[in-house]
Amino acid sequence: MKIGLLGHGTVGSGVRKIIDEMNTKEISQLEISKILVRYEKDITDERMTVDIYDIVEDPDIDVVVECIGGDEPAFSYVKAALFNGKHVVTSNKKMLVNHLGELLETARTRGVRLKYEAACGGGIPWMSNLDRTKRIDDIESFRGIFNGTTNYILSKMSNEGSEFAVALKEAQDCGYAEFDPSDDIDGMDTAYKVILSSCKGFGVLVSMQDIDIYGIRYISARDIAYACTHDYVCKLIGTGVKSNDGISATVIPTFVPKQNLFATISANFNAIESASRTLGKMTYVGQGAGCYPTAHAVVQDLIDLMYKQDIEVTSGESTRIDNKSRVSSFYVRSINLDCIQDMIEERIDEDTCITKKMSFVKLTSMIKTLEDDAVFVAEVMHDCM
Amino acid sequence: MKIGLLGHGTVGSGVRKIIDEMNTKEISQLEISKILVRYEKDITDERMTVDIYDIVEDPDIDVVVECIGGDEPAFSYVKAALFNGKHVVTSNKKMLVNHLGELLETARTRGVRLKYEAACGGGIPWMSNLDRTKRIDDIESFRGIFNGTTNYILSKMSNEGSEFAVALKEAQDCGYAEFDPSDDIDGMDTAYKVILSSCKGFGVLVSMQDIDIYGIRYISARDIAYACTHDYVCKLIGTGVKSNDGISATVIPTFVPKQNLFATISANFNAIESASRTLGKMTYVGQGAGCYPTAHAVVQDLIDLMYKQDIEVTSGESTRIDNKSRVSSFYVRSINLDCIQDMIEERIDEDTCITKKMSFVKLTSMIKTLEDDAVFVAEVMHDCM
Numbered sequence: 097m098k099i100g101l102l103g104h105g106t107v108g109s110g111v112r113k114i115i116d117e118m119n120t121k122e123i124s125q126l127e128i129s130k131i132l133v134r135y136e137k138d139i140t141d142e143r144m145t146v147d148i149y150d151i152v153e154d155p156d157i158d159v160v161v162e163c164i165g166g167d168e169p170a171f172s173y174v175k176a177a178l179f180n181g182k183h184v185v186t187s188n189k190k191m192l193v194n195h196l197g198e199l200l201e202t203a204r205t206r207g208v209r210l211k212y213e214a215a216c217g218g219g220i221p222w223m224s225n226l227d228r229t230k231r232i233d234d235i236e237s238f239r240g241i242f243n244g245t246t247n248y249i250l251s252k253m254s255n256e257g258s259e260f261a262v263a264l265k266e267a268q269d270c271g272y273a274e275f276d277p278s279d280d281i282d283g284m285d286t287a288y289k290v291i292l293s294s295c296k297g298f299g300v301l302v303s304m305q306d307i308d309i310y311g312i313r314y315i316s317a318r319d320i321a322y323a324c325t326h327d328y329v330c331k332l333i334g335t336g337v338k339s340n341d342g343i344s345a346t347v348i349p350t351f352v353p354k355q356n357l358f359a360t361i362s363a364n365f366n367a368i369e370s371a372s373r374t375l376g377k378m379t380y381v382g383q384g385a386g387c388y389p390t391a392h393a394v395v396q397d398l399i400d401l402m403y404k405q406d407i408e409v410t411s412g413e414s415t416r417i418d419n420k421s422r423v424s425s426f427y428v429r430s431i432n433l434d435c436i437q438d439m440i441e442e443r444i445d446e447d448t449c450i451t452k453k454m455s456f457v458k459l460t461s462m463i464k465t466l467e468d469d470a471v472f473v474a475e476v477m478h479d480c481m
Numbered sequence: 482m483k484i485g486l487l488g489h490g491t492v493g494s495g496v497r498k499i500i501d502e503m504n505t506k507e508i509s510q511l512e513i514s515k516i517l518v519r520y521e522k523d524i525t526d527e528r529m530t531v532d533i534y535d536i537v538e539d540p541d542i543d544v545v546v547e548c549i550g551g552d553e554p555a556f557s558y559v560k561a562a563l564f565n566g567k568h569v570v571t572s573n574k575k576m577l578v579n580h581l582g583e584l585l586e587t588a589r590t591r592g593v594r595l596k597y598e599a600a601c602g603g604g605i606p607w608m609s610n611l612d613r614t615k616r617i618d619d620i621e622s623f624r625g626i627f628n629g630t631t632n633y634i635l636s637k638m639s640n641e642g643s644e645f646a647v648a649l650k651e652a653q654d655c656g657y658a659e660f661d662p663s664d665d666i667d668g669m670d671t672a673y674k675v676i677l678s679s680c681k682g683f684g685v686l687v688s689m690q691d692i693d694i695y696g697i698r699y700i701s702a703r704d705i706a707y708a709c710t711h712d713y714v715c716k717l718i719g720t721g722v723k724s725n726d727g728i729s730a731t732v733i734p735t736f737v738p739k740q741n742l743f744a745t746i747s748a749n750f751n752a753i754e755s756a757s758r759t760l761g762k763m764t765y766v767g768q769g770a771g772c773y774p775t776a777h778a779v780v781q782d783l784i785d786l787m788y789k790q791d792i793e794v795t796s797g798e799s800t801r802i803d804n805k806s807r808v809s810s811f812y813v814r815s816i817n818l819d820c821i822q823d824m825i826e827e828r829i830d831e832d833t834c835i836t837k838k839m840s841f842v843k844l845t846s847m848i849k850t851l852e853d854d855a856v857f858v859a860e861v862m863h864d865c866m
């Protein structure tokens with residue numbers, strides 16, 4: 097199978113190395129025939145080109161692998177490849193989420209596949225196992241730690257009692273967080289993965305504005321200390337739940353009981369759990385990022401394409417979002433707590449409380465009434481596994 | 482695809498229900514045409530028969546699913562099915578381990594497949610994900626909690642401070658342990674699963690006598706209390722490690738640090754971790770037993786056969802076993818500790834100690850010198866994830 101590789105950065109070079117260097121029966125049937133790089137000066141290999149048309153218009157290329165990242169030009173290149181009848185494998189979650197409906201439709205009409213195992217959960221075979229489980233079961237729900245950057249920050253804060261700004265700076269210094277960490281710390285990156293998991297697991301298109309998203313930008317060492325003394329560990333959890341009324345989709349920092357599996361997930365690891373009728377709860381734990389694990393996931397997609405081992409492209413229908421049915425209690429820290437006096441179950445101190453049980457819809461409208469830009473909210477998880 | 486189902490007990494009836502009741506595209510292509518039951522009085526469905534030849538000699542049947550359990554007649558039936566050119570799916574680990582080389586060879590010469598996802602890790606897609614990982618990587622090692630009965634007993638002892646006999650009795654009363662629990666509590670069941678995982682992961686045949694096996698028959702509440710006060714949780718862990726010198730295979734109660742994922746695995750769940758070059762560490766957590774999870778795994782094997790989605794039958798070569806290279810320190814409780822004075826790192830009290838670091842080969846010869854039938858041994862795990 098002939099592959100055109102777009103991008104030769106961390107993930108792209110990992111894909112090239114795995115295909116060039118590994119020796120299995122499957123790998124020996126994969127061949128990278130062209131590699132798109134940005135500048136003439138980047139050309140270090142005779143397969144490299146700076147011209148995208150060399151790849152998307154090459155009739156010998158069966159699959160285009162997109163590892164450029166960002167929205168453009170990645171989107172235009174992927175669209176052109178699909179339009180020209182080439183399968184596409186991508187690790188680019190943000191571009192996917194921005195254009196998911198259009199790309200799925202193009203793939204469907206051109207009779208090719210769009211695969212994105214590496215865009216969600218790094219090396220974890222999450223997408224392929226969702227496909228596998230769906231051969232028998234309906235997926236009822238999923239939840240997980242989908243973002244390594246915030247998990248690194250929260251782990252640092254828990255283990256060392258450090259403040260958010262200090263832990264973020266360390267994450268940036270170690271290369272775990274970007275210069276502008278907003279997508280990670282505001283929960284957007286986790287929301288992208290909730291959208292991709294909902295598309296694969298439930299066969300529906302969820303949009304960003306449908307998800308109740310709470311991030312960790314305003315978390316403080318005090319919040320972590322409260323969680324710790326009450327035998328919780330704070331993790332950023334993305335969740336999708338299917339009900340009769342639609343899909344509930346949320347991203348929120350969560351106080352997880354210490355004896356829960358999620359509490360043990362350390363810095364760069366992700367953990368994702370699905371629930372379905374006959375299989376029950378099934379959890380996958382692995383490296384959520386990194387050159388080789390992510391490249392491994394890309395190459396697995398390529399082998400699935402070669403073996404025609406993937407189910408049809410989901411139609412990706414839009415769906416009704418229903419965040420009314422998921423009910424929980426919440427930890428809230430705000431200088432304006434007095435505005436929500438009647439929703440408080442337990443006042444911890446002047447600016448922190450545990451709320452009564454309420455739905456996410458109710459929570460979000462309550463948080464608006466606080467008129468506090470620096471409010472921190474966490475869900476309190478009660479089940480243990 | 483036409484299926485002959487042998488046995489209609491817990492797993493067999495689960496397989497029938499999933500295939501009869503679930504509605505996916507894949508399930509609709511599976512058809513159970515005959516079901517073997519033991520006695521005429523068990524016949525409740527027109528597909529049922531008491532005659533094995535009705536199934537293994539039916540030219541229309543493509544696959545035989547064996548859910549009888551035990552060695553005979555299961556082995557003869559499976560052998561006959563393979564010999565007659567039918568694929569076999571089985572959940573019967575003990576029968577498999579007793580005859581693995583012979584069955585693999587029969588399958589190979591008759592050009593059919595022998596699949597056993599459900600025999601190891603219940604509903605966890607462990608075998609299929611080993612196959613998947615091997616399309617790119619060599620499996621370097623695996624380890625896991627493979628046995629629900631001992632995990633239930635150890636969890637009870639940890640949570641309630643109860644003695645082994647009390648916890649075992651409760652496990653028996655709840656149906657988690659059999660009347661004769663020897664296979665579980667002596668570590669044999671875990672060893673079977675280490676053999677099946679080694680066959681799939683490393684492509685080699687390991688025999689029972691090659692594995693250093695320590696069980697939990699002689700564990701006491703004191704041992705659990707020691708683990709707990711030192712921030713460990715005791716779990717029965719099966720391990721396989723590939724090295725230049727061969728395969729190391731062990732089963733041993735292990736003091737796992739509380740912040741390790743394995744420490745959070747509750748009663749009926751299993752957790753299995755693999756390590757490989759590009760994917761790194763990957764852990765699967767799910768229900769290790771139960772009617773539906775196990776039946777789910779059987780049906781996944783059937784769908785893989787239908788889609789021809791499985792790699793070739795492993796040749797199952799014998800291998801050199803090398804338990805010299807795995808080195809650890811151990812907790813030992815014995816009335817004869819004085820015999821091994823020079824191997825003790827830390828004496829805890831009269832009859833318990835932590836040993837110096839040593840290989841499993843050294844450990845096993847040392848334990849023999851104790852001449853104590855009721856010795857309890859646990860490995861002390863030092864890594865955290």
